[in-house]
Amino acid sequence: MTEFTTRPEILGTFGVVTSTHWIASAVGMAILEKGGNAFDAAVATGFVLQIVEPHLCGPGGDMPAVFYSKKKDKVEVICAQGPAPAGATIEHYTSEGLKLIPGDGLLATVIPGAFDGWMLMLRDYGTMSVRDVLEPAIYYAEQGHPMLARVSATIKGLASFFETEWPTSYATWLPGGVAPEAQSNFKNPVLAETWKRLIAEAEAKTGRENQIEAARDAFYRGFVAEAIDRYVSTAEVMDASGARHKGVLTADDMANWRATVEAPQTYDYHDWTVAKTPAWGQGPVLLQSLALLKGFDLSAMDPAGPDFVHVVVEAMKLAFADREVYYGDPDFAQIPTEYLLSEGYNAERRKLIGSQASLELRPGRVPGYDRQFDLTMGMLAEVSGKGAVYEPTMSHLTEKRGDTVHIDVIDRWGNMVSTTPSGGWLQSSPIVPGLGFALNSRAQMFWLKPGLPTSLEPGKRPRTTLTPSLALHQGRPTLVFGTPGGDQQDQWQLPFFLRYVHHKPNLQAAIDMPLFHTTHFPGSFYPRTSQPGNIMVESNIGADVLAELRRRGHQITVADPWSVGRLTAARRDADGLLRAAATPRLMQAYAVGR
Structure with a gap:
């Protein structure tokens, strides 16, 4: 019996990439064509998805991956789910009058995990440089990408809120005070500059692995962490609770955390x-x-x-x-x-x-x-x-709630990656000034009642979906x-x-x-x-x-x-x-x- 399908099942022997956006899938395939492996391709695809699906993931988000390495002949998991900051205690949140952690804003933020997870994957399983995997994302942030209709609708629905409550998001997502139309060419030049500066700091070192470590340091112990700390330590922003709150994430929280295998x-x-x-x-x-x-x-x-x-x-x-x-x-x-x-x-x-x-x-x-x-x-x-x-x-x-993206890659050597990056949506929290991206809202997974596996505690990972x-x-x-x-x-x-x-x-x-x-x-x-x-x-x-x-x-x-x-x-x-x-x-x- 002939099977009904909306599209053909893709067949080949060289490599396959499938993701939730056509541009990201094409970028992943281009990495394979350049000689990269499945891990290189997954990393580049992940960074591009942050650009083309900004309502679904961002640099301030999180990323778990389950994968098979042909070299190690082993299935493993990368946990790039950042934990709660040191100041994220039940006592602090309840003192703010909360019974639930809001679904957005700065109190909902845990340590951003995705970047360190991608760099860990690149260093230990990939073959390419920081520049190789970031350049496609820089291109689409700097030169533009076709605005998805759903992203346009999300931005339009939040325009007045952004203008009143989250002005940094208003400046990023409504440049010149105008919401982007569907299929218009949208750019995020500030984020492009963040990645270019990070590459420059990485390339001040010699050797692929040293450059990857320098990139991790720039994000978690350098200029990115410093910008996040400056903003979170002073900002007090409206969130889903209907009140304004300050966040608790600090540069020290970021400096002391690493993704794990x-x-x-x-x-x-x-x-x-x-x-x-x-x-x-x-x-x-x-x-x-x-x-x-x-x-x-x-x-x-x-x-x-x-x-x-x-x-x-x-x-x-x-x-x-x-x-x-x-x-x-x-x-x-x-x-x-x-x-x-x-x-x-x-x-x-x-x-x-x-x-x-x-x-x-x-x-x-x-x-x-x-x-x-x-x-x-x-x-x-x-x-x-x-x-x-x-x-x-x-x-x-x-259209106003965040979501997630997904990537699957297999290369000609048999390496396999499945990863579901998320968080740091354009709706999750305000854009961090000077960086071009927002923080995540994953702390909303926690409960504000002690004694549970999912009770809020400093250093604990939220039970991610x-x-x-x-x-x-x-x-x-x-x-x-x-x-x-x-x-x-x-x-x-x-x-x-x-x-x-x-x-x-x-x-x-x-x-x-x-x-x-x-x-x-x-x-x-x-x-x-x-x-x-x-x-x-x-x-x-x-x-x-x-x-x-x-x-x-x-x-x-x-x-x-x-x-x-x-x-x-x-x-x-x-x-x-x-x-x-x-x-x-x-x-x-x-x-x-x-």
């Missing part, structure tokens, strides 16, 4: 092994969902039918409920990940998946964690509201994939992966199938709301399927066709054939290769 969390599912971030990210929820779904005959189900959607959604509700109670920074709390992935635990949890939709948040009980369970559930009952306000990636939701994926087939690194979308990231990756494993479409066909997700559990983003029993489903799944899901008790929000998710994926076959695909949704993502 660590082992992934993995789970074996049939003849695949999926590698994700540990529980400082939400990655293990996909693994928990797989552990639950291993007991169902998904191969016998229609991959776009009501049985499939129902079972997958109910499994995700259980996995995400556990995320709320047990996930957090493993450096600060004991995370019972192995227990949560164990067969005995999931055999009991699997019994909760019945014929009707669940309407309650049902985390499991882990021995020795009763106090944490009770504390979390009591806190959620106290602060969580109703109504979904998640980090959206769908075109039918508000960023969750790239790498899968090994019969022990061989084979597939990288991911998507933007906050709490929805693993919810869109899961049906993609299940369909690919059980029904064996090509990558593009698997991405093109109708998508769905639930807003049943508390969102990770301010104001941390939920919609018990709700699922959003693309209408092209069919009226009969929607009717049957309603009969089973699901509260359905019908989305327009081709409006949910921004998946990309790339694969390397055992014989060296490379494959890549990108979603047609929003008409931005593209896969390239040869």
Whole structure:
């Protein structure tokens, strides 16, 4: 049977790059053409995405990556998720009259992690220089890039707020007092100058690795950190709480932090092994969902039918409920990940998946964690509201909230990278004077109640939603994939992966199938709301399927066709054939290769 796809699955043997913007994908491919490897290409692609999708990521953001290095013959994770500053205490935030950390502004900022993560990747796994990977971004910041319609709409919607409250953002995003129109040529010359100065400081040293270390120093212990410190120490800006607050991030916080390389969390599912971030990210929820779904005959189900959607959604509700109670920074709390992935635990949890939709948040009980369970559930009952306000990636939701980007790269040597950069959106906080970029708002992941894995503490990593994926087939690194979308990231990756494993479409066909997700559990983003029993489903799944899901008790929000998710994926076959695909949704993502 011929598979329906909106685009061809890209095939080749030299290299493939797929990302959430066509220009960024082309830049990554150009790096491969110049002799760079997958890591060089991922770094250059990441910096360009900060320019062309500024509403989704920026230099002040964060970046996790899961990757396979052919040289090391090893799957690893880079954690470039910056932790909370030394001054970020529950006592300080509650003294400001806050019950939740605002979703924007300076109090929501943690240490910017992305730049150090990119430089770590470049130094230890790449081959190129700082100049090589930054020059494409400098070009588009200096010479301009086509303004996306969604970015134009975001800026126009925030114009009066920027003018009144965040004048540095007004000057950057509305040059001359005029919001850029869609498809106009937009420039960020101040950011271009920041990168050029950083390259100059790097090239004052000799040797590739010394230059990369000098670039890291310039950002975290030099002129970039100094500019951030000057601004944050004096600025008092309006945020989502409706009040003005000063931030707590300092140059000392930045100087004392570095990105790290660590082992992934993995789970074996049939003849695949999926590698994700540990529980400082939400990655293990996909693994928990797989552990639950291993007991169902998904191969016998229609991959776009009501049985499939129902079972997958109910499994995700259980996995995400556990995320709320047990996930957090493993450096600060004991995370019972192995227990949560164990067969005995999931055999009991699997019994909760019945014929009707669940309407309650049902985390499991882990021995020795009763106090944490009770504390979390009591806190959620106290602060969580109703109504979904998640980090959206769908075109039918508000343009004013930030989101994320994604990159997958495989080179001719077999190196593989999956990375989901985010944060530092143009909506997240004001532009730092003299730098041309904003800080992040990742601290909103923390709770202002002590005693939880996700309680705010200095030096602790927020439980990020960023969750790239790498899968090994019969022990061989084979597939990288991911998507933007906050709490929805693993919810869109899961049906993609299940369909690919059980029904064996090509990558593009698997991405093109109708998508769905639930807003049943508390969102990770301010104001941390939920919609018990709700699922959003693309209408092209069919009226009969929607009717049957309603009969089973699901509260359905019908989305327009081709409006949910921004998946990309790339694969390397055992014989060296490379494959890549990108979603047609929003008409931005593209896969390239040869």
